[in-house]
Amino acid sequence: MNQEYDYIIAGAGAAGLSLAYKMLHPFFDDKRILVVDESLNPSHNKTWCFWDNKTPPFADLMYRQWNNAEVSISGKRIKSPLNEYTYYCLRSIDFQEQILRRLKKESRFDFLESTIEDLSVSYGIPILQTKSNSYQAEFIFQSCFSPWNSSTDQPDYPLLQHFLGWEVKTTKPVFDDAFFTLMDFDDTFDEGIAFIYLLPWSKTSALIEYTIFSDELLSREKYEEKISIYLNNRYNLKPIDYKITRTEFGEIPMKDRPHKPWYDTRILNIGTVGGVTKPSTGYTFSRIQKQTDQIIRDLQTDEKPNAHSPSKTRFKAYDLWLLQIIHDHPSEAYHVFNQLFKNNSMDAIFSFLAEESAITDDFKIMSSVPYTPFFRAIWQTKERLLEI
Template sequence: MNNYDYIIIGAGASGLLLADAIGRDNYFSDKKVLLLDKDAKSVNDRTWCFWEKGKGQFESILNRTWDKIHFEGKQISKKTDIAPYQYKMIRGIDFYNHYLNRIAHYPNIEFRQEEVLDLSETLTSVSVKTTKGSYTGKYVFNSIFNYQMATQQSKYPVLQQHFIGWTIKTEHPVFVPDQVTYMDFSVPQKGNTRFMYVLPFSETTALIEYTLFSKDLLRKEEYENAIKNYISSKFTTESYEILDTEKGSIPMTCYDFRELHTNRVRYIGTAGGWAKPSTGYTLMSTSKKIPKLIALLKQGEPVKKLKLKNKFWYYDLLFLDVLYTDNAKGHQIFEDLFKARSPQLVFKFLDEETNIWEDFAYINSCPKVPFTKAFFRRLFKLFGSSNLHQIA
């Protein structure tokens, strides 16, 4: 029988974490679950990084940790110990292997490598058509994202955190193994927010990413030329081997993707708006939302909206308004912030754990004029919309 209680589309971070959470919980032992993905998840196609205090749930699959970060601006160079935090990295292949192995041991969960072609919803179920067959689920959790989901509206700005990265091996020692280059804004900005990101694995190997917070993607050659120029200027070496490559684009927006939910289809992960709007960091944000979703499932309300709009949502919205209006402002915002505040406060704020006084200290470090203008522009939009609604 091809009938299931839950069908999860996409075996990325959100899909695997949701399937594992269901499998671990005895409450769902009588629920039949299908996990679908077009790929076998056998390739190391991405890297997840995050910061954390102490040991966390991903400790057994960490590939590398760092105790220091380096921020480079136009006017400052700051190298700092980040204790009690550590900066942590997971390779995609290690994540996939770990969670697919766990899921294989749950008798009520089945993983199939099939591409989803179409969804058809009725009052009581959802039909899922794939390249190999059709399945019916009472509820579907869909993690497949495309940018049209966000760009079909104009109320909230949509930027992208987009990048290409090379893992290289140099002939001679050039990297500092215990220090992540979190942001290096010394590269030409060209009217955008552009920086280099370096994860060193040893004195001779590192992942180097050219990253932008901007609206539009670049041609592949532009990313690659920027990486080449950075390697030759910063590490004074022309002799290196490219061991691996990666690329990505993560949405940066405060748009409420949950508006796309239907009665029986719920979007999760990036497609559900779970990426942190101001940074694009998704893994830890997703891991915090999975328990809330599990609680809704137990309450019989799988498509009920998770509450995402807290004070940090509004802070993120203003930040994105500033970058969308003048994308060249990015390097100055981050430089002012790291010049005045510790990385520990930055991490705590981005983790949405600061109190109102820490919020004030953080915000007070940012350039006043662009954020004040953004605040009043946003206020005018809200006030204008209210007036139009009353007139209508």
């Protein structure tokens, strides 16, 4: 049986649910929208953070927020107030629970809990296939499948951001909950860039992640060993002093891959598979909001979504150069990070990484870090830049 919709949202994660939520706009009052995911059960498996200088999206769902950041590199701790930006954090379980509850009140939405086996186009009509049924729509927005490969898809710098985190409760108050730790670099690690990322929920609980930018995952024990050493060295916490209440594992692409907006005719890629992840940082959540806002605007004005690149060309170039340095010369990347954090305010860095900086600000940032790795990166990536 073929069931017809105006839109199908294939994948109800950060991107799919953000888009569905924005379709509560009156423009979509008379539309029929199907939301499909293999599981519509909210899960406490991702902690999404981002920074914003305005009221953040989903403001009432924020779990914590901070106005002070800390970075530690080469034994030096840099504590910075955030004057322009706030660092926000929301939990996937709260996001999914609240958004699904809201959407289920609206008759325009149908929900299907099923594995999507295939997405295809027949006679110009996009079709979603499950084991037992097929569904068609004017447009499908999909966050489940990577777009098809082509020769230019093979990354020159196949980096991953991979991490394992422990949420811990401690027997004594040790965390400074006014500061989150963006990066506490581990200069004993030489197969990539490694650091601790720490979000203090209170003085006695925190999420502590050992994070690496490299090609290869580590064994689970390795990440755990690093976290336990950190808790001991920094906070004098022995295993008896804390309880691990939850673990979180993640793997985010940081690759120099081309942005492919379309999976097929009338099937738009969204979220991570839509290439919106910022290649040099792995941050995706804010960029998903920009992408889904744009889709809503396009549907309202043109009745169809359009292809938009998530970044301006100059930011694509900066990302590519940094990926090249991290991938091919990790020890030089440490020097770049060192100078970056030493010579710039956290607000200036956040503005640059959010691609909100003016070109003059970009020059200030660039001139504050060692030049040689960048000159070499510019030379070595000149052909690749044309492909992505």
